[in-house]
Amino acid sequence: MSRFSVGIAIGLASLSPVLGLTPEETFYPPTLNDTAYISNSSIGTYGGTYQAPTTGPTGGTPYGAYDYCSMPHPRPQEYELPDALKQGHVWGKLVYLEYLQRHQRRSPYNILPGGENQAYECDNVRPYLYAGVNSFSGIQPIPMYAQTYQDPTNPFTPGVNGTCQYPQITIGGIQDGFQHGKDLWAVYGERLGLIPRQPNERVWFRSSESALTQGSAGAVLRGVWPWYQGTLPLHQMVSSVDTVNAGYSCSAVGNMLNAIKSTPEWNEHITVTAELRSTLGSMLGAESGSWQSTFDHFSDNFQARLCNGYMLPCSLTNSSNCVTMEMAEEVFRAGDWEWNYYWRTNPDVAKYIQVVEGLFIGEIVTHLQAVLNGTSSLDYTHIFVHDGDIGPVLGALGIDALRWPAMASNIAFEVWETNDNQSRYYARVLYSGWPLKTIHGTLDWVPLADLINIMKPYIPKDIVSLCA
Structure with a gap:
């Protein structure tokens, strides 16, 4: 057995689900609001999985549990109709699907400042880079793809050997995406008859400007339509005004984030994790503020390694001084706590959501309102x-409770x-395949107008004034 195989086997044993939890329960740790969630080592990963081989697709064990490498999604083996329809209380037909998803698994954004002790290899992925014209009679380019290499005469080093850009979708991410799309077709195409057999004017696709989301779209939509030979538009906003992925400039976002990180609750979590951050910082040369002020960078680096068949990092000066699974689990719990605090429990959460994501939420509401008004021109977004x-x-x-939205996290409206x-249109919201549990109750069957009213308070009335 290779060194990598040994590491994977140890990781799988350490990351086994907490006994007694159902897959759905792994999404909602009851103590997530408390910093004790971070320091309680008996929690482990709270039933979550943070391990996958280099190649996929991953399926999760058991399927439906929180899986950072590839979150569950609607698929025919588990998909059930809403209870109201199953029990025959009403007749219903699915008429619209708004599907949001995070990109598939990838290499890390955050390379350790001291350098990486393992090489990342991406020769098995071809990121295509070319531009064509909107006419078959015009110039048709050669399909070019990027091939990363290192030249021995270049005195600068990227901090990690290998053939990946950072971040970059990996072979496992592409395979996961293809399976993701196949499962969506099986549920919403074959079973429910909403997705058409080939793309038409009633389907619409969008991504951020990131190659990660664009590459994921290509893999997922190929899974939806494996036989389709045409091209498809993937809509994107101009990056400087994009309403996703922090596209537009808004000074209020930074100001509010600074305020969030000045609260007693935030400072308590910094105190609770001081020893862990110090240990990791000295081991990995990661002692700068960007690595020590949140767990974003450590989590990202460790997740990307484990989710692509790599081992946790070791010190470059002492190869026996390595990050343990127990350390990684505490890092992941701290990441969960931070995300829950950002978007659920900080004192100014409503305004923070407005300035960061309110415009995008408004776009979703506009789509749903069009269905309610009977004016929608779309069936599948x-x-x-x-x-x-x-x-x-x-x-x-x-x-x-909000754990870090993991790779391929998805929300199906x-x-x-x-x-x-009482209501002509009803809505159900699935989060990674499960009806979403919220402070408003489980969103398994709610009048569409009520769902719209839940989201409306997070749409800013004047984002320009808020940002100024």
Whole structure:
């Protein structure tokens, strides 16, 4: 057995689900609001999985549990109709699906300042880079793809050997995406008849400007339509005014984030994790403020390693001084706590969501309102975004507890037309395949107008004034 195989086997044993938890319960740690959640080593990963081999697709064990490497999604083996339809209380037909998802798994954003002790290899992925014209009679370019290499005459080093850009979708991420799309087709195409057999004018796709979301879209939509030979538009806003992925400039975002990080609760979590941060910082040469002020960088680095078949990092000066699984688990719990605080429990959470994601939430509401008004020109919308977009949308919906929205996290807004006398349109919101549990109750079957009213307070009336 290779060194990598040994590391994976140890990781899988350490990251086994907490006994007694159902898959759905792994999404909602009851003590997540308390910093004791971070320091309680008996919690482990609270039933979550942070391990995957280099190649996929991953399936999770058991399927449906929180899986950082590839979150569960609607698939035919587990998908069930809303209870109201199953029990025959009403007749209903699915008439609209708004599907948001984070990109698939990738290499890390954050390379350790002291350098990485393992090489990342991406020769098995081809990021295509070319531009064509909107006419078959015009110039048709050669399909070019990026091939990363290092030249021995270059005196600068990237901090990690290998053939990846950082971040970059990995082979496992592409395979996960293809399976993700196949499962969506099986549920919303074959079973429910909403997604058409080939793309038409009633489907619409969007991504951020990131190659991660664009690459994920190509893999997922190929899974939806494996036989389709045409091209598809993937809509993107101009990056400087994009309403996802922190596109537009807004000084209020930074000001509010500074205020959030000055609260007693935030400072308590910094105190609780002081020893861990100091240990990791000295071991990995990661003692700067960007690595020590939050757990974003450590989490990202460790997650990307484990989710692509790599081992946790070791010191470059002492190869026997390595990050343990227990350290990584505490890092992941701290990351969960931070995300829950950002989007659920900080004192100014409503305004923070407004300035960060309110415009995008407004776009979702506009789509849903068009269905309610009977004026929608779309049946299926699929938007490829980032964890920083999924988190605030879940916060606006009032999720009971928010763990870090992991790779391929997804929110499905289903709209059903019914013969109910009280409301013609009902909605269901699935988060990674499960009806979303919120402070408003489980969003398994709510009048569409009520769902819109839940989200409306997070749409800013004047974002320009708020940002100024």
